[in-house]
Amino acid sequence: MSNIYDTANQLERDLRALPAFQNLKEAFVEIKADEEASRLFDEFKAAMHSFQMKQMAGQQPEQTEVEQMQALSAKVSENAAIKKLMESEQQLSQVIEDMNRIITKPLQELYQS
Amino acid sequence: MSNIYDTANQLERDLRALPAFQNLKEAFVEIKADEEASRLFDEFKAAMHSFQMKQMAGQQPEQTEVEQMQALSAKVSENAAIKKLMESEQQLSQVIEDMNRIITKPLQELYQS
Numbered sequence: 001m002s003n004i005y006d007t008a009n010q011l012e013r014d015l016r017a018l019p020a021f022q023n024l025k026e027a028f029v030e031i032k033a034d035e036e037a038s039r040l041f042d043e044f045k046a047a048m049h050s051f052q053m054k055q056m057a058g059q060q061p062e063q064t065e066v067e068q069m070q071a072l073s074a075k076v077s078e079n080a081a082i083k084k085l086m087e088s089e090q091q092l093s094q095v096i097e098d099m100n101r102i103i104t105k106p107l108q109e110l111y112q113s
Numbered sequence: 114m115s116n117i118y119d120t121a122n123q124l125e126r127d128l129r130a131l132p133a134f135q136n137l138k139e140a141f142v143e144i145k146a147d148e149e150a151s152r153l154f155d156e157f158k159a160a161m162h163s164f165q166m167k168q169m170a171g172q173q174p175e176q177t178e179v180e181q182m183q184a185l186s187a188k189v190s191e192n193a194a195i196k197k198l199m200e201s202e203q204q205l206s207q208v209i210e211d212m213n214r215i216i217t218k219p220l221q222e223l224y225q226s
Binding site: 002003004005007008009010011012014015016018021024025028092095096098099102103104105106107110113 | 115116117118120121122123124125127128129131134137138141205208209211212215216217218219220223226
């Protein structure tokens with residue numbers, strides 16, 4: 001039996017060593033170094049945030065907003081650094097989701113039985 | 114470098130091997146086998162749930178409800194099996210919280226910088 005805290009620290013090191021994590025780190029640096037990408041990414045995050053807030057409040061987005069969001073998404077995905085960031089974020093969120101599912105399995109089993 | 118999924122599976126085994134997890138498992142079995150404890154525990158969970166729902170809805174609990182809840186809590190903590198369950202749940206939730214903090218540290222660092 002290994003110490004659970006040692007294992008958790010090993011998992012933290014494994015996560016840092018993932019190509020997706022390295023890519024995410026690089027993408028952050030690349031975006032920061034590129035004024036145009038940085039501005040575009042901030043604009044995209046702000047628009048996404050406001051869009052999601054409205055959805056959470058149960059408001060139907062207006063057609064112009066949907067179109068603006070689509071145009072911005074298209075523009076953003078043309079930028080290599082932002083695209084890299086979004087792809088690596090998605091990969092990492094899948095890994096984190098898997099980790100949580102695996103680790104909490106013993107408790108799930110117990111509470112479902 | 115180890116495989117992150119192997120490490121997660123090791124963490125799952127480490128969690129199962131924790132005394133707190135073993136105690137939680139035993140407590141579930143003990144409560145199920147004891148009709149009085151089982152009834153008391155169901156009553157406690159239902160009261161706690163309704164109490165928390167009201168708090169979430171911003172309602173001030175009535176004095177009688179607070180007193181009922183306190184009486185029920187006292188009664189529940191006199192039952193050895195339920196006490197064992199609640200203590201081991203609390204220990205495990207601390208461990209799970211620690212695990213999450215350790216594992217998500219690389220991402221926290223990245224997004225805070």
